[in-house]
Amino acid sequence: MKNQNFIEQVIAVVQLIPKGRVCSYGLIANYLGTGKSARMVGWALKHCVTIDDTPAHRVVNSVGLLTGKHAFETPDAMQLLLENEGVKVFNDKVVDFKNTLWDPNKEL
DNA sequence: TGTTTGACTGGGA
DNA sequence: CTCCCAGCCAAAC
Numbered sequence: 001m002k003n004q005n006f007i008e009q010v011i012a013v014v015q016l017i018p019k020g021r022v023c024s025y026g027l028i029a030n031y032l033g034t035g036k037s038a039r040m041v042g043w044a045l046k047h048c049v050t051i052d053d054t055p056a057h058r059v060v061n062s063v064g065l066l067t068g069k070h071a072f073e074t075p076d077a078m079q080l081l082l083e084n085e086g087v088k089v090f091n092d093k094v095v096d097f098k099n100t101l102w103d104p105n106k107e108l
Numbered sequence: 109t110g111t112t113t114g115a116c117t118g119g120g121a
Numbered sequence: 122c123t124c125c126c127a128g129c130c131a132a133a134c
Binding site: 040067068078 | 113115116117118
Binding site for chain 1: 128129130131132133
């Protein structure tokens with residue numbers, strides 16, 4: 001998967017995230033090679049749901065905070081989806097984030 | 109073609 | 122500790 005647009009590359013990585021795990025924007029950006037453009041990952045994810053049903057709820061910011069929850073149909077949808085997969089979320093942030101974090105650079 | 113924006117991040121005040 | 126600023130890069134306007 002390389003001949004795709006940036007957005008589709010982000011989608012591909014997000015879809016690789018195992019169920020019950022989460023990933024940070026910076027990690028994905030680093031994996032894609034964009035490095036510091038973590039903003040692009042979030043930006044792309046926002047648009048990816050329009051072209052694909054990407055599990056964007058598995059992507060959070062560097063501290064496990066559900067920064068993108070407002071992009072869902074309802075602000076609570078993201079948290080509910082995560083909890084549905086076994087990821088505990090409290091006060092809009094992932095509980096035991098570092099244990100739940102999935103690093104594509106390490107796992108792949 | 110140039111400017112603005114954004115689900116981020118890390119560092120400094 | 123919290124708040125603010127600058128860098129970052131691709132897409133949208």
